[in-house]
Amino acid sequence: MAEQLIISVSGMRGIVGDNLTASVATDYGCAFGTFLEESCAGQKERLSVCVGRDSRPSGQKLLSVVAEGLCAVGVDVIDLGVVTTPGVGIMLRELGCAGGVVVTASHNPGQYNGIKLLLGNGVAPPSDAAEQIKQYFFDKRFGLVDSSDCGKVTSDEQTDTTHVAKVLGIVDRGAIAVKEFKVVLDSVNGAGGRGTKKMLAKLGCEVSAINDEPTGLFAHEPEPTAENLRGLCEIVKTKGAEVGFAQDPDADRLAIVDENGNYIGEEYSLALAAQYIFGKRTGRAATNLSTSRMIDDIAERAGGQVIRTAVGEANVAAAMLEHDCI
Numbered sequence: 001m002a003e004q005l006i007i008s009v010s011g012m013r014g015i016v017g018d019n020l021t022a023s024v025a026t027d028y029g030c031a032f033g034t035f036l037e038e039s040c041a042g043q044k045e046r047l048s049v050c051v052g053r054d055s056r057p058s059g060q061k062l063l064s065v066v067a068e069g070l071c072a073v074g075v076d077v078i079d080l081g082v083v084t085t086p087g088v089g090i091m092l093r094e095l096g097c098a099g100g101v102v103v104t105a106s107h108n109p110g111q112y113n114g115i116k117l118l119l120g121n122g123v124a125p126p127s128d129a130a131e132q133i134k135q136y137f138f139d140k141r142f143g144l145v146d147s148s149d150c151g152k153v154t155s156d157e158q159t160d161t162t163h164v165a166k167v168l169g170i171v172d173r174g175a176i177a178v179k180e181f182k183v184v185l186d187s188v189n190g191a192g193g194r195g196t197k198k199m200l201a202k203l204g205c206e207v208s209a210i211n212d213e214p215t216g217l218f219a220h221e222p223e224p225t226a227e228n229l230r231g232l233c234e235i236v237k238t239k240g241a242e243v244g245f246a247q248d249p250d251a252d253r254l255a256i257v258d259e260n261g262n263y264i265g266e267e268y269s270l271a272l273a274a275q276y277i278f279g280k281r282t283g284r285a286a287t288n289l290s291t292s293r294m295i296d297d298i299a300e301r302a303g304g305q306v307i308r309t310a311v312g313e314a315n316v317a318a319a320m321l322e323h324d325c326i
Contacts, residue, residue, distance in 0.1 A: 007137070009130040009314045013105055013114035016058040020113060022065045028115055029069020029101070030144070031137035033151075035129070036098045037073060038143070046151070050092040052080035052159065053103035054191040054250040055214035058113045062103045066115060070101075071151035073143045079155045082214050084191050084251035087159040089122035094162055104191075107223035107248040110216065123317035130314065160195035167199055177204025182241040184208045184257075186232045188222050189215045192251030208239055222248055224255035226263040237261035267292045278302035283326035286319035288312070 005019040012028055014020030036047055049070055053059035067077040085102045092100040100118035119125050183205045187193030193212035200207045211219040221228040224246040236244040236257050244257030256264040271294040278298055285299055286307040296306045307323050309315040
């Protein structure tokens with residue numbers, strides 16, 4: 001039985017050439033552009049949307065047809081090329097865009113691709129907005145414009161540079177550089193290798209990069225789980241590195257391997273990050289209902305509070321904004 005196209009608060013995902021076709025992607029671009037035009041009614045300037053993609057071979061075609069849909073409803077498109085999902089969120093705010101689109105299937109196998117939507121604040125649409133976009137898509141409710149009013153496509157190649165600069169601006173660069181850490185980086189032939197290598201080099205790290213060419217032909221299963229990262233664990237031990245980092249194809253997931261070649265799961269990665277932040281200040285943190293109670297214990301010791309949400313990035317992001325999370 002053929003798989004069905006998945007449309008959720010996270011966007012659209014399917015098998016390219018099967019249920020995710022060029023016409024489907026164009027229509028989804030039209031639906032998103034129409035939603036943005038209606039949401040920004042009264043704004044005098046023409047709306048623009050940043051569009052980026054991970055390295056999957058199908059991504060270039062999908063990006064072009066999504067851009068076609070956006071332009072058809074009068075929205076300008078800024079093509080960022082092969083970039084990370086967080087990079088699109090950063091650039092849409094940097095360039096003053098009304099929204100963003102990432103052509104990616106995240107950690108799913110190579111036959112899949114998808115279309116992830118971001119609003120002007122850099123996060124996924126809340127559930128009510130996502131439902132409205134979905135309905136526009138099914139109803140083919142598109143605000144098509146005359147050819148003279150169609151959007152235009154331009155390009156911007158500054159995503160990595162901008163992203164790295166923002167990271168370096170919030171970390172203690174000197175404290176890291178003096179350690180001269182040996183790092184092994186596995187980017188699974190996705191979008192994250194180029195920018196991450198640049199960032200680690202500026203932090204004074206000695207980087208051994210594997211699977212860093214953005215071919216989209218994944219060297220192993222792309223989800224950064226312990227089973228899929230056995231090779232990275234061995235290389236960390238062989239090279240005597242202090243740490244190994246593994247990304248998924250669009251680099252919005254990170255797995256850590258310690259100096260002994262032990263995989264550190266995402267529950268512990270989150271706990272380590274929370275411990276660092278709560279060690280500096282107290283406040284609220286948001287996480288979904290599937291996360292362990294480690295973060296609650298860390299927050300409680302710091303006099304903080306954890307807000308629990310339904311599973312889904314959009315739900316966590318909405319709670320962060322609503323509760324002014326740290």
